[in-house]
Amino acid sequence: MFEFKVEAVCPRTGARAGVLRTPHGPVRTPVFMPVGTQATVKAMTPPELEEIGAQIILGNTYHLYLRPGAELVAEAGGLHRFMGWNRPILTDSGGFQVFSLAQLNKVTDQDVRCRSHLDGSEHVMSPEWAMRVQELLGSDIAMCFDQCGPFPATHAQAETALERTTLWAERSKAAHSRPDQALFGIVQGSVYDDLRLRSAREIVGMDFPGYGIGGLSVGESHDVMYRVLDLLDGVMPREKPRYLMGVGYPPNIVEGVARGVDMFDCVLPTRNGRNGTLFTSFGRVNIKAQRYERDFGPVDPECDCYLCRDFSRAYLRHLYRCGEILAARLCTWHNLRYTVRLAERAREAILAGSFPEFRERFREGFQDGERG
Template sequence: MFTFRVLAQCPETGARAGEFETPHGVICTPVFMPVGTQATVKAMAPFELEAIKAQIILSNTYHLYLRPGADIVEEAGGLHRFMDWHHPILTDSGGFQVFSLATLNKVTDEGVICQSHLDGSRHVMNPEWSMDVQQKLGSDIAMCFDQCLHYPCTREEAEAALARTTRWAYRSKEAHHRVDQALFGIVQGSVYEDLRRQSAREITALDFPGYGIGGLSVGEPHHVMYQMLDVLKTEMPFNKPRYLMGVGHPSNLVEGVARGVDMFDCVLPTRNGRTGTVFVSTGKINIKNQIYARDFSPIDPHCDCYVCRHFTKAYLRHLYKAGEILAARLCSWHNLRFLIRLMEQMRESILNGNFPEFRQHFNEVFHGEGDENEN
């Protein structure tokens, strides 16, 4: 039911083009996954996601557990029917909320005692809880429960989180029984090379159908993230998909693909779209700036999205200044298509054998690596 094939690989870098078969369709990699935290990608309807050629989206286990509740989603026929998205879905484990809501959580070897950010109620999050919720949601890909750390962290903290992540991976696998759902393990180890190698070896020994790379894009410099990916490139199985979690800046996508990563996700394109920041071929601009008041050109003349084919910078700026909801929708639409198109271009270059040239041209034209923390 879950088959991954590498169709081509760049010998100079290790960049891969592949196919990952799931119950709801084949995912062509490398792929960017829009984030639909609450069973919706912010500002985008499912048919619009299809129009921009999104292949798979990500939803959030923790948030859907709290609202509307995993039982309700299960009664609705699962997440695909509930949100009317009939293509692949990946659900995270809830482990990232252990990191992002650290002030509300207490972490032990058993799991996490979590205080809801909605109403203050207390909940126990652990591998068994995560597997139960994700199986009720019915995603195509579920993630093991893990512990993600902040940056910087001490070696002792990284060692403890690594040990927990490995133990929790065993417990996640033991608690997971849904045969139409692939369970991915997650590699941790912070920015310590030997710990990254150790985590990769421990997690891949469990023979999951795919592997996430967690604990990056949490504030570390980009060159450090790339260093960790270089370390893992030779430690990860060739015949399994590799998923770099929480990364979505264009430069990071290109450099991640160059290091053998197949899957990415990030809230960046929709978050930026809501504030008027949009990607262009040379970097990014803020459409609300006065300079665009009489600019009757598209956001990016090289982009094939609906927004760039129909609207101008001047119109989009007007929408923002007028407080119109359409502004956030159109800029989110463009940003998502920009990233998805970038992945398509990289895949094509890998298949055609000219990825190094594509990467060089991109790095010459596109300026700016983005924020230090974009999760």
């Protein structure tokens, strides 16, 4: 039921265009996956996600386990039916919450004992727990339970997280039993080359149908991220998909694609949109700035989204100043369309044999730093 086929490879960079086949339809890569933490992509309905071209979205295992509960979702017919989304879904393992909610957790090789950030109740998370919850949710792609180490981390701390990740991957694979759900392994190792190579060797040796690259975009510089991706590009299987977890800043997507990454996800487009920061063909824009008060042009003349087609910067700034919900909705719509389209454009360029030129045009156009 799950298959990945590489359709084209850029001979100068290694960027790939491919197709993932899942029980809920194909996913053409490179692809950006909007995050639907609690069975919803914030501010967007499923038909709107389809309109912007979203092919696959994420659900969060930890949050859905806490509420409404995986059993309830299963009773409703699974996550697709529960949230009214008929295209593919990937669920994370809950492992990132081991990192992000570290102050609430006690981690051992056996499991993670944590207190809910909602009500303080105690819960036990483990590879077996992660597999059970994800199988109940019924996602198309599940992720192994892993430990994302802290950043910065000492070599010893990163090695401990790596060893747990390998141990937990073995237990995840042993516990996973749903045949219509693909299980991806995760490579850890922080910013240490020897640990990244060791993790890749150990996880790839278990022969998963796809691989996540975890522990990046947690505080390291872009250059360090790219160095790690360059390293892994040389050792990860060419015939299987690669998923750079938690990365959605536009330059990181383009540079990730150039290093053989196929899949990306991040809350950045939706979170920034709710706060009035937009991604555009020329960089980031703070739409709340005074300079846009009488600016009646579109947010991004090169964008084809609903916001850029029908509304002006001045109107959007007005909505924010008034505290209108529509402001967050329109900005989220735009940011997601921009990011989804960026991956689409990268794919088109790979298939056309012009990815290096696309990459260079992007670098010249997208100015880092916020405008406004």
